[in-house]
Every structure is written in structure tokens, then in C-alpha cells.
Amino acid sequence: MGNLIWHEYARFVSLTASAYTIWAAFWGVLYRKFFWDFVGGIVRNPGGIQPNPNVSVMITLIVKAPVIQIFAFVLGCAIVMVEYPAPFLKNTIFSRSLLVKTMMLLVQSVLAILFYQGTNGAIWSLVAMGCYIRAQMLGEKVEEAKQNRGRGGKA
Amino acid sequence: MGESWFRREFLTPRRLIFNVGFYGLHLFFFAYGWYSQATNTRLSALNGLKWSVWTSRGAGLVLAFDGGLILLPMLRNVIRVIRPRLAWAFPADENIWFHRQVAYSMAFWAMVHTTAHYVNFFNVERTQVRPEIALDIHYTQAGGITGHFMLLIMVLMYTTAHHKVRAQCFEAFWYTHHLAFFFMIGLYSHATGCFVRDDAEPDYITSFPFYSTEHCLGYESWRFVIWPGIIYFGERVWREIRARRATRLSKVLVHPSGAMELRIIKPSFKYVAGQWLFIQVPDVSGFQWHPFTITSAPEDPYVSVHIRQVGDWTQGLGERVGAGPSVVQSLTQAAMKGKEKDENSQYGTRGDFVELDPSYSARPLPVVRIDGPYGAPAEDVFKVEVAVLIGAGIGVTPFASILKHIWYRQRKGTLGSLKRVEFFWVCRDAPSFGWFQSLLQEVEAAQADPNFLRINIYLTQKIGEDMLWNIAVNDAGAEYDPLTLLRTRTMFGRPDWNSIYSRMRQAVETGQYLPGTNAQLRTKVGTYFCGPSVLAKSIKEACVANSSAHVNFSFAKEHF
Numbered sequence: 240m241g242n243l244i245w246h247e248y249a250r251f252v253s254l255t256a257s258a259y260t261i262w263a264a265f266w267g268v269l270y271r272k273f274f275w276d277f278v279g280g281i282v283r284n285p286g287g288i289q290p291n292p293n294v295s296v297m298i299t300l301i302v303k304a305p306v307i308q309i310f311a312f313v314l315g316c317a318i319v320m321v322e323y324p325a326p327f328l329k330n331t332i333f334s335r336s337l338l339v340k341t342m343m344l345l346v347q348s349v350l351a352i353l354f355y356q357g358t359n360g361a362i363w364s365l366v367a368m369g370c371y372i373r374a375q376m377l378g379e380k381v382e383e384a385k386q387n388r389g390r391g392g393k394a
Numbered sequence: 395m396g397e398s399w400f401r402r403e404f405l406t407p408r409r410l411i412f413n414v415g416f417y418g419l420h421l422f423f424f425a426y427g428w429y430s431q432a433t434n435t436r437l438s439a440l441n442g443l444k445w446s447v448w449t450s451r452g453a454g455l456v457l458a459f460d461g462g463l464i465l466l467p468m469l470r471n472v473i474r475v476i477r478p479r480l481a482w483a484f485p486a487d488e489n490i491w492f493h494r495q496v497a498y499s500m501a502f503w504a505m506v507h508t509t510a511h512y513v514n515f516f517n518v519e520r521t522q523v524r525p526e527i528a529l530d531i532h533y534t535q536a537g538g539i540t541g542h543f544m545l546l547i548m549v550l551m552y553t554t555a556h557h558k559v560r561a562q563c564f565e566a567f568w569y570t571h572h573l574a575f576f577f578m579i580g581l582y583s584h585a586t587g588c589f590v591r592d593d594a595e596p597d598y599i600t601s602f603p604f605y606s607t608e609h610c611l612g613y614e615s616w617r618f619v620i621w622p623g624i625i626y627f628g629e630r631v632w633r634e635i636r637a638r639r640a641t642r643l644s645k646v647l648v649h650p651s652g653a654m655e656l657r658i659i660k661p662s663f664k665y666v667a668g669q670w671l672f673i674q675v676p677d678v679s680g681f682q683w684h685p686f687t688i689t690s691a692p693e694d695p696y697v698s699v700h701i702r703q704v705g706d707w708t709q710g711l712g713e714r715v716g717a718g719p720s721v722v723q724s725l726t727q728a729a730m731k732g733k734e735k736d737e738n739s740q741y742g743t744r745g746d747f748v749e750l751d752p753s754y755s756a757r758p759l760p761v762v763r764i765d766g767p768y769g770a771p772a773e774d775v776f777k778v779e780v781a782v783l784i785g786a787g788i789g790v791t792p793f794a795s796i797l798k799h800i801w802y803r804q805r806k807g808t809l810g811s812l813k814r815v816e817f818f819w820v821c822r823d824a825p826s827f828g829w830f831q832s833l834l835q836e837v838e839a840a841q842a843d844p845n846f847l848r849i850n851i852y853l854t855q856k857i858g859e860d861m862l863w864n865i866a867v868n869d870a871g872a873e874y875d876p877l878t879l880l881r882t883r884t885m886f887g888r889p890d891w892n893s894i895y896s897r898m899r900q901a902v903e904t905g906q907y908l909p910g911t912n913a914q915l916r917t918k919v920g921t922y923f924c925g926p927s928v929l930a931k932s933i934k935e936a937c938v939a940n941s942s943a944h945v946n947f948s949f950a951k952e953h954f
Binding site for chain 2: 242243244247248251252255256262263266270272274277282283284285286287288355356358359362363366
């Protein structure tokens with residue numbers, strides 16, 4: 240496929256997925272629900288799904304206290320900072336290593352798949368991860384960030 | 395950018411009208427969707443979900459509107475037909491810009507709609523207003539499945555449409571953007587799950603549209619927004635049919651600068667100067683269509699495009715016609731040698747182009763298909779009295795056709811109101827566009843009236859010492875410019891547009907510029923620019939600043 244630079248493309252997907260996850264995690268705090276609660280759960284009218292007691296750990300971490308959502312929120316913000324990259328992260332190991340980004344995306348997709356709102360964020364994180372893995376397989380290197388050399392249109 | 399966001403968006407009348415109309419309509423549809431849901435007594439059970447269902451219905455209606463709008467700017471053939479009639483009403487050449495605005499708006503409202511639905515389904519499950527759980531709606535019903543698919547397609551389409559990706563690998567953008575087909579299917583069938591209904595179970599029927607409008611109370615917006623989709627699909631089919639009409643690649647010329655000139659004969663292909671076309675070479679790629687500017691004039695018996703071998707497709711094409719990079723390189727070297735040999739002649743030549751002889755190679759010339767032509771504002775040059783043609787860098791290509799066309803019209807004496815042509819060519823290094831120079835040479839040599847066409851070439855690159863000496867020694871007193879081999883002198887550095895335009899205005903006003911024109915009439919000076927947008931802005935500012943009661947400077951920009 241042409242001369243597509245995979246890690247540069249992956250960055251866009253990763254930013255999108257992380258932004259989605261941040262937004263989803265925010266709503267996940269307001270409307271708490273364990274995504275997998277239908278497994279072994281029973282439906283009550285009214286009240287919705289009553290999850291299986293076997294998954295009470297997840298219910299504690301997601302419904303009783305939104306721990307997973309807050310983790311996902313923080314991690315999403317961290318990925319956006321690494322990818323953008325935030326000024327203090329420029330040219331550090333975080334914004335230059337494709338492996339670090341892949342790992343962060345993997346954790347993000349694991350966190351996001353656990354709560355109700357995060358599914359798409361998890362899938363898109365996996366897509367971004369796949370692109371990063373492809374970039375590493377092709378041996379792509381992150382280019383040195385350009386120093387302050389001015390922008391086009393400005394003298 | 396120098397000017398503030400507020401100034402650009404709100405203090406420019408045209409942009410203000412667009413913003414108020416475009417975003418006003420969006421807000422109106424949102425409000426209407428909200429209101430009609432909130433006040434519908436038949437949907438009172440759904441209204442128990444409160445603000446989230448009102449928001450999702452409102453945003454859904456806005457998205458339907460956007461889904462109808464997004465294809466409108468892509469109806470290239472329709473735009474080409476209506477452009478001359480409606481150019482005053484909307485900038486038909488800004489179609490890609492409009493497409494992007496709709497896309498941005500679509501992303502925003504998709505966020506609103508999806509967020510609201512996540513809350514809706516959560517509450518449907520909790521209150522059991524319908525006997526189903528949230529994930530049933532998300533992943534087993536038409537609305538949820540198509541919605542999630544459309545979001546995924548949007549992620550892929552938006553990310554590959556980034557200008558960086560398009561520049562790196564146009565194919566990635568080109569192929570991914572065809573997911574739009576599935577996106578549109580998803581959009582039109584999004585409501586077939588009958589989510590908006592007045593009873594607990596959906597009321598499906600066996601005939602089209604497979605749900606009963608007695609109980610399914612959606613907006614039925616697909617009845618409206620499907621039309622642009624159908625027209626677009628028809629247009630694609632029509633383009634395919636048109637592309638299959640008899641087309642023959644008659645000649646391939648290789649210019650010493652490395653550009654290939656394809657001369658194509660297609661009798662059914664009618665165009666005007668300054669337009670562009672899509673070209674496909676099935677031997678190189680069966681699906682890809684690549685845009686190129688037409689460089690022949692409509693009077694020519696063939697359609698020609700000049701292709702430089704810069705990307706993988708153009709290189710593949712070069713290999714296929716037997717003009718691969720190695721061939722071109724040796725040609726260029728031969729041309730340079732030839733130049734050295736000719737040194738003691740009056741002036742050097744850049745070496746002539748070489749025609750590739752198809753019988754010479756084992757394979758015949760490849761089959762090509764062309765699709766087009768598509769519009770560009772430079773069709774209007776004959777309506778103004780003075781045409782200022784400005785090409786920057788590779789943006790000079792459409793002017794090849796225009797200059798040739800003007801030349802043909804000049805010979806026939808059908809120039810319309812056009813009295814003078816000022817041609818500006820701003821580029822970093824002129825020698826890389828050798829083929830264009832040879833064209834300019836022809837046009838310049840054919841000028842009978844020395845004042846009709848004036849060629850101004852500006853070279854903006856930093857000049858090395860060798861080149862400086864070369865110019866200093868060779869330029870003085872020579873009949874031809876040593877760099878471009880034109881009679882016109884090359885100027886160095888960036889042009890100062892403001893002073894160029896103000897001098898032109900003064901000359902027009904004092905009657906020196908256009909002898910015999912009545913000073914009481916307003917002289918129309920049209921500027922036609924092709925090149926980077928930073929330069930476009932400064933030229934446009936100079937045009938606006940110098941318009942006076944007697945001279946009207948207008949500005950038009952071309953896009954690729």
C-alpha cells in the first residue's frame with residue numbers, strides 16, 4: 240500500500256480511540272454498568288440485569304465505585320498526551336517508542352471493554368494497536384521532532 | 395495565521411452568511427427533532443427516558459440532514475453542469491471544503507447522538523420500558539448494529555482522509571473512502587429496526603420498508619436523504635460508462651526533464667481549457683483513478699497530460715510505457731550532453747522530447763481510460779479584459795492549456811473581451827519544469843503583438859555562487875535568458891504583489907496599459923491563481939486592496 244507510514248497513521252486512530260474512551264469513561268461514571276453482566280445474569284422488571292454473584296468483584300470496581308472508568312479516563316488522557324505529544328513529553332521515550340504506545344493501547348482496550356460505554360473505544364484501540372504493530376514489523380522509526388524552525392507563511 | 399478566528403468566520407460577509415445558514419439549519423433541525431419527540435403523546439412511554447431521548451432524536455435528525463448534504467459536493471458532473479449558472483450563488487470550486495465542513499459537523503452530532511443513545515439504552519434496560527436489555531439494542535437490532543458500524547467506518551475514513559496520509563499514500567485514502575458505500579447503506583437502514591415506536595414490540599411487515607408506519611414513528615428521513623445517494627451512485631455508473639468509451643493512447647513523449655506526456659485520443663471527450671481529468675491505466679492498477687490537469691488546448695486533436703514520475707503509481711506507469719526512471723535519467727543526461735555540445739551555438743537548447751516508439755518495445759502501449767473533464771474557474775478568462783494568470787510551482791500546469799488555448803483564439807481572432815494577458819510563474823527552480831518552458835518558448839515566439847502576453851518568471855530559491863556567476867556572465871546582453879531560454883528575463887526573489895497590482899492599476903487608470911479603452915468603463919482584471927494557499931491569501935489581499943472605481947480586480951483559485 241503505497242508509502243503509508245503506519246505509525247503516523249496509527250497516531251490518528253489512537254488519538255480518536257483515546258478521545259472516545261475518555262468521553263465514554265466520563266459517561267461511564269455517571270451511568271455505571273458492567274459490560275459483561277449479561278453472562279449468567281438474570282433480567283428483573285424493573286431493575287434490568289441482576290449480575291451473577293460470581294462477578295461481584297467487577298460490580299464493586301465498576302458499579303459501586305467507578306474505579307475502572309477512572310483508570311480508563313486517566314489512561315486515555317495519558318495516551319492523548321503521549322500521542323499529541325504534550326510539550327514536556329516531546330522526544331522522550333514515551334512519545335518515541337512504538338512499543339510503549341502499543342502497550343498503553345492494549346491496557347486501554349482491556350479497561351474499556353469492561354464497562355458498558357467503552358466497547359467502541361476498546362475496538363478502535365485494538366485497531367490503532369494493530370497499526371502500531373504493523374509499523375514495528377516494518378521497522379519504522381519515529382522521526383526526530385522538528386525543532387522550532389518556524390512555520391510556513393510566517394517569516 | 396495572522397488574522398483572528400473571529401474575524402475570519404464572522405466579519406467576512408460570505409463566510410458569515412454560510413456560518414449562520416449552515417449552523418443555523420443544524421440547530422433548527424436539532425431543536426425541531428427534540429421538540430417533536432418531546433411533545434408527541436403517542437411516544438409518551440419513550441419520553442419517560444427524558445432528555446436523553448429528546449437529544450438523540452434531535453441529533454438523529456441533524457445527522458440525517460448531514461447524511462444528505464455530505465454527498466452533494468461530490469456530485470462532480472452535476473456541479474460541472476450547474477457551475478456556470480450558479481457560480482455567483484455559491485463557490486462551486488470549494489466543494490471539498492464544504493464536504494469537510496459537513497463531515498466535521500457529522501462527527502460532532504454523531505458524538506451527541508451516540509452519547510444520548512448509550513444513556514437511552516441504559517435506562518431502557520433499567521426501567522424495562524421494553525422487555526430487552528441494553529446490549530440487545532446495541533448488538534442485535536438494526537439501529538445498533540448499523541450505528542456501531544457507521545462509527546467504525548467513520549474512524550477509518552476520517553483518519554485516512556488526513557492530509558498527511560493523503561500525501562503519503564493516496565491509495566489508502568482512496569480505497570478507504572469507498573467505505574462510504576457501506577456507510578450510506580447503514581445510514582439509510584439505520585431506522586429499519588423501528589426503535590421509535592408507540593408499543594413495546596416492533597411492528598414489522600412483509601412489504602417495503604418492512605416496518606409499519608402505523609406504529610413506527612421515526613422521521614422517515616431516509617425518504618429524503620437517499621436521493622443524493624442515488625444520484626451519486628448513478629453518477630459513478632455514468633462515469634464508468636463514459637470511461638469505457640473508445641479511448642486510445644496515441645503517443646507517449648518523454649521530455650528531458652523527466653515528465654511524460656501522454657497524448658490520448660478520445661473523440662467523445664469535450665473539454666475547455668483549464669479543466670482536469672481522471673486517468674486510469676488498468677495495467678498499472680485496475681481501480682485507481684488519478685487526477686491530472688489537461689495540458690492540451692481544446693483545439694488540439696488530442697488530449698494530453700504531463701506526468702512527472704514522483705509517486706509509485708506514476709513510476710509504475712513509467713515502467714509500463716517503457717520510460718522508467720532509468721530511461722528518463724539517461725535521457726536527461728543525453729540532453730545535458732547535447733547542451734554542452736551546442737554551447738557555441740547562439741543559445742543552448744534543453745534537448746528535444748523523445749517519442750517512444752511502441753513497435754520498438756515488445757509490449758504495445760497500455761490501454762488508458764479517462765474520466766472527466768471537471769471544472770475550474772480559469773474557464774472564465776475570456777470574460778475579463780486583462781487576465782492575470784499566476785502559477786506557483788507545479789500549479790503552473792493548468793496554464794499550459796489556457797495559454798495554448800489563448801494562442802489558438804488569438805490566431806482566430808476570437809479573444810472576446812480579453813485584451814492582455816499577464817502570466818506569472820513563481821517557482822523554486824525553473825529547470826525542473828523543462829517541458830513547460832518549451833511550451834512557453836513556443837507561445838512566446840508566436841506572439842505578434844509584444845504587449846499582448848507578458849511572461850514574468852520569479853525564481854524563489856536561494857542562488858548559489860556558481861549560479862550567480864553564471865547569471866552575471868551569461869545574462870548581460872544575451873538575447874535569451876540563460877535559465878529559461880525565454881526572451882523574458884527571470885526575476886529573483888518573491889514577487890511583491892501589492893506593488894505589482896498597484897502599478898497595474900495606475901497604468902490602467904492613466905490609459906497607458908490598455909490603449910483605446912474608455913476610461914469611464916470599469917476595467918475588469920481577473921486573477922487566476924493555482925498554487926499554495928498562503929500565496930493565494932496574499933494575492934487576494936493585494937487584489938482587494940487595489941480595486942478602485944475604475945479597475946476591478948477579481949480573484950479565483952484552483953484546487954486539486
